[in-house]
Amino acid sequence: MTVIEKIIRNHTQDDVKPGRIVWMDIDVRSARDFGGPNVAKNYEREYGSVPVEDSSKTFFTFDLCVPACSLKYADNQQICREFARKQNIKVFDVDAGIGSHVLIEQGLASSGSTVVGTDSHMNILGAVGSFGQGMGDVDIAFAFRAGKTWFEIPETIKVLLKGKFSWPVSAKDLTLYILKKLGTKKGALKAIEFYGESVKGLSLSGRITLCSMVTEMAGIVGFIPECGDLFRAEMKELSDREYIHFQPGEGASYADVVKIDISGLVPQVAAPFLPTNVHDVSELKDVKIDSGFIGCCTNGRTEDFRAAARVLKGRKVKKGVMLKVVPATRKVYKELLDGGILNDLFQSGAIISNAGCGGCAEGHIGLTGRGEVQISTGNRNFEGKQGKGKTYLASPVVVAASCIVGHIASPEDL
């Protein structure tokens, strides 16, 4: 069995085979401040004051408009809080940061678990061997009450990566390159397992980057079944338990095997308006930028900001360019404070915000205006997504270098 088949097998009585629909137990059920109010509304309409199936497995995570910047969002968060109070549900409130990351940090999304939330990047949890899945507010309200949901078991494809990369190339460049090669067809509606020495050694942060963009590959979830000591140590530190990494069983069957050679990989940039529109950084050096963004569930970990600070330390963001920095969580924020990284970023001229989903949804900081060109560490550059401007997607160091010179650049160009 493949990784996803094994996880689902542990959560269902039904026969597990790709294409089959099973009823699957859900270990963690969550909703955020977008979607959450409708989850509460659906729940109360359908179930009234009947308690949720298990309040210790049910959570709200506020991350999209934190703290609320307008009355409508403030109202919506309060609807969630009041529902949570009545139902004795824990709220990771406006201070906590990105819900999926908080679930990892809190050890709630553990290897082999099933997790749902109103976040299409919930499959980011594949980074820690958890089957995370974004769902809509009907699904989540149902899961709050039933503790389970239906799921069509996807086929799994294997992506074999040949070659290694090193600074200034990062997990983001690897991810964008895979996206370029896979497009939105090969991985569509499939689980993806990534193999190869370049991914085996990845840290938690790098794994999050790769797994987060499985959504942009149109995949269901991504897993990295091999891991090294670094990742094991990081996971042990988070949960204070021995980390058990989830691997496929012998004789696992794959719908497709895709080989990608990453030897000689250089920094990659996705041009508007598709995350798959990926180019070598050198092809886009004529593109002048107005703003940069470092953060988001894809690149909002301490390691990402440390890499950016390595480029920005002792340098200044170009006059007229604004660089926005948003840590994924409050924990990351503290690590940046303690490590002096925030100071380096501040001294370079960056604007530093509290933790959250900035740069993606209208709500937290980071919208672009008409004509504005932004380079972002985000995961989507769809037209109109982050405002009316154009968004290029890149790694933290490419965003940092670009903000110093005012056009798309690699740290090697400085």
Added chain:
Amino acid sequence: MEKLILSGKIWVLLDREGKLIENIDTDQIYHNAFLHITDISKMGQYALGNLEGWKDFPQKANPGDIIITGRNFGAGSSRQQAVDCFISLNIGLIIAPSFGAIYFRNAVNCGFPVLRCPDVADLVECKKLKTQDEIRIDLKKGEGHNLTQNITFGFQPLSSVQYDIYIAGGLFSYAKGQKKG
């Protein structure tokens, strides 16, 4: 059962060059700026509001109309509103070669019919499906009929879960029925 036969006029989502638009994401269907709205009746006015060339769709569409679109429709976010906005306009169903995984679930769960029809892009290319053609869909048989052009076409039949949830009128009603049974 009446619910199993659907008919209506179609809107083929073409771009300026006349090509079927692929990868339409949930921000193009229902922009995140309106996610604070929780009343379905108010969502229809924003349907396709961020899709170039289709911003006037809510004014043009009539109840029962059918949308034909390119592959990976509803890519992107998990927002239910991207389905609800079409329910709000009383759109009859959506036909595409494929849908974003979450989008597909969301539609199934609220009993809104979404059909996977691998041939739809070819049919559009050969002008066998054109905006304002009247089509008739037999969900049970898995058969489509373009009444205007007198052409038939097939689509992937509904899975048993999708079928059952659709007949029940959504996931909540379906689950209630299961308990009683």
